[in-house]
Amino acid sequence: MTTVITGNFRPAIFPSQLNGNSARFLFRPFTTPVFKRSLTAKVRAFSTAFVETKPTEPVVEEKEDTGGGSNGLACPICYDPLIRIGESTSYVGSTAGSNLQCNTCKKTYRGNETHLDLVASSGSKQYDESMPLATEVFSTTWIIYNVALTANVLKTPVVSFLYERGWRQNFLFGGFPGPEKEFDMAKNYLKPVLGGNIIDASCGSGLFSRLFAKSGLFSLVFALDYSENMLRQCYEFIEKEENFPKEKVTLVRADISRLPFKSSSVDAVHAGAALHCWPSPSTAVAEISRVLRPGGVFVATTYILDGPFGFVPFLRTFRQNIMGIAGSHIFLSERELKDLCRTCGLVGFTCVRNGLFVMISARKPS
Numbered sequence: 001m002t003t004v005i006t007g008n009f010r011p012a013i014f015p016s017q018l019n020g021n022s023a024r025f026l027f028r029p030f031t032t033p034v035f036k037r038s039l040t041a042k043v044r045a046f047s048t049a050f051v052e053t054k055p056t057e058p059v060v061e062e063k064e065d066t067g068g069g070s071n072g073l074a075c076p077i078c079y080d081p082l083i084r085i086g087e088s089t090s091y092v093g094s095t096a097g098s099n100l101q102c103n104t105c106k107k108t109y110r111g112n113e114t115h116l117d118l119v120a121s122s123g124s125k126q127y128d129e130s131m132p133l134a135t136e137v138f139s140t141t142w143i144i145y146n147v148a149l150t151a152n153v154l155k156t157p158v159v160s161f162l163y164e165r166g167w168r169q170n171f172l173f174g175g176f177p178g179p180e181k182e183f184d185m186a187k188n189y190l191k192p193v194l195g196g197n198i199i200d201a202s203c204g205s206g207l208f209s210r211l212f213a214k215s216g217l218f219s220l221v222f223a224l225d226y227s228e229n230m231l232r233q234c235y236e237f238i239e240k241e242e243n244f245p246k247e248k249v250t251l252v253r254a255d256i257s258r259l260p261f262k263s264s265s266v267d268a269v270h271a272g273a274a275l276h277c278w279p280s281p282s283t284a285v286a287e288i289s290r291v292l293r294p295g296g297v298f299v300a301t302t303y304i305l306d307g308p309f310g311f312v313p314f315l316r317t318f319r320q321n322i323m324g325i326a327g328s329h330i331f332l333s334e335r336e337l338k339d340l341c342r343t344c345g346l347v348g349f350t351c352v353r354n355g356l357f358v359m360i361s362a363r364k365p366s
Contacts, residue, residue, distance in 0.1 A: 071197065071220060072265035072291075075102035075109075076120045076258045082109065090116060092238050092246040114235040115251035118260035119226070122253075174303050175355025176273065182301060182359070183211045185352065186270060189299045189361040190217070196267025199224055201256055201288070202274030206234030210241070212270070213248045222266075224252045224259075256284040261291040268297045275302040276329050285344040292364040298346060303356040304331045334358065 073082045073090070082100035085108070090098055095111030100118075102109075109118050121127060176182065186208075190198075197220035200209040209223035225231055231251050238244055254260050256278055269288045278284045288298050331337055337360050338349045346362035 074262040076260040080104040090250045115231045175357035193267040198268040201271040221249045259287045266291045271300040289345040295366040296364045301359045
């Protein structure tokens, strides 16, 4: 710090007249400058002029993370935008070493070789949080018959490997038309938001995430899942595909009930065969409603146990028991799904049925 006392001389420039440019100079009366230096000056006026100067500190410009396939990402704790640290990017194959920081929580979220870890508990060393069985299904082996009505659980991450190697095909027994047909159906609902960004929620091994990316219909695709095993499998599938547009895809580990996106920042959300696996569908759909832009579209597939199942005694009691044990949800009618969307702020509900299968669509009011 430099201190200059001018004595009882009358200053050529009064302290009250100093501005950002004139503060660089200190004049003796009617003389040339004593010194010239790029300093930040604080001036206090007494009988003498007292000047304190401090060297200007470098200003670090913080930029909101808007590049590298991570546009719109936010802290899952406070929902404030995440800021990139360094020049790291977030698309497939470049997440290793990526650092995103929340300036409000002061928490840093890191990426590994396959994905960004954006769950609230990310970085914890002692605390561990497991999800209900229906959510952790992709970290265990499930032998499923007739749309997940019977399950045998083994503690190995095999199902992420088997998902596209026979297991997903079993959904045909529940009326699911098949991935290609479901993709075509979803595209019809998504026409109003083509060209924007899309979240493939509970993406699993990335079956639909890859279809969205290769179609070129969306500028950015966020493949989002809670299971690290599924995200690793998704990464492996992408790495094996030639000429895959990796720059359009970001793999994100996240909790569907705490989406790491800014409010009103996403054009579309797709959830294939996932709605019944969420511990709290209402919390999840409310989060989806929050992140969707006005006019944004939500498309999801699940199954409904109606028709002949409506005559099964104590079906609602059975549903409650299943929800309590496995954390999954069984829907019993289209009206239930419509009411779910309505209560979470979505409008324009429509659905298409095929046996137990149902595809629903709703949008956020413009």
